[in-house]
């Protein structure tokens with residue numbers, strides 16, 4: 001190994017950063033962080049441990065971490081209107097693992113959406129690890145939502161320990177109030193995985209699961225919530241010690257630079273979250289309408305397409321994989337996704353787009369019409385990708401800044417060297 005190898009590595013990351021800055025980044029689970037958040041991520045905190053609880057750490061040297069976490073906890077409780085928050089999990093998947101570990105015992109039953117109906121693989125994998133049986137919650141493709149009538153039968157039959165709501169493909173608010181009523185009949189806990197919609201919840205532009213009857217909410221802090229990559233658990237106060245103990249035991253090292261970044265993002269959300277998330281949802285709705293109008297088979301038409309940051313469409317020939325690859329050739333970055341019509345979760349007949357990152361760059365409804373035009377040229381007209389790529393790059397040249405942050409004019413896709 002030599003300095004040349006280090007330069008090679010740096011160049012790969014430089015090229016990645018510059019390339020993604022010339023793309024329309026529309027993966028529904030990503031976002032861009034502000035300059036202040038990025039500063040926290042390259043701070044000395046990234047080299048430190050703070051095992052234990054606030055003011056009661058196993059290692060020395062944490063006086064400033066305690067100060068930081070005191071502020072972070074207060075901010076998080078305010079932003080999410082939660083009695084208790086735990087940001088120890090370093091990802092949404094970890095947050096689900098903590099939830100299962102804290103609230104279930106081997107042999108218990110959990111009901112949640114299957115992957116084909118929008119659920120996340122972590123529901124299944126965490127169940128396996130913890131010896132829990134996972135029973136699918138019924139889904140209605142007509143409503144693009146949980147089928148409450150059928151769910152009633154399943155909940156009454158399997159008497160789950162937890163009914164877990166929330167999903168990876170989530171166009172509309174889930175029926176939390178209705179499920180709360182059904183769960184009460186069998187003494188089940190209602191939890192909600194808000195990985196995707198955490199930011200929308202904080203901004204008040206989506207349902208608030210805690211207010212509607214959920215007791216625990218897991219989530220990711222880097223999708224519609226524009227913090228650093230990480231996980232979080234919000235809950236009623238009575239679950240605090242079970243969640244905190246499980247989190248520390250499972251995670252151990254919770255990456256304190258990430259907590260500092262989260263803290264900054266929470267402050268940004270308090271100031272700008274409402275305005276930002278309102279625009280995210282307006283953009284998603286307009287994008288869905290425009291795509292529908294140019295002949296793309298957008299899901300959820302009967303229900304108004306979407307009330308979240310996501311737009312999902314059925315790919316030509318049900319081939320989401322080929323469509324996502326063709327879009328990438330045109331510098332439009334999306335995700336293939338399984339749909340309820342698919343036989344297996346590998347079939348992926350759909351494509352999912354999210355408007356959260358492009359909204360943070362300052363895009364508004366009229367920009368969505370342009371994007372729908374690019375998608376039509378790619379997916380329907382099958383134009384030469386080189387021509388579309390050039391137009392996408394031109395459009396992106398006008399969106400370099402991170403908005404909804406205290407310091408405007410941040411270079412969204414700038415490689416930072418020290």
Ligand SMILES: Cc1ncc(COP(=O)(O)O)c(C=O)c1O
Pocket residue numbers: 029091092093094096119120122166167168169193194195196219220221230231
């Ligand atoms: C519903 C849901 N839960 C959990 C996760 C996992 O989150 P993370 O990627 O932060 O581990 C995802 C990821 O997209 C998700 O969609």
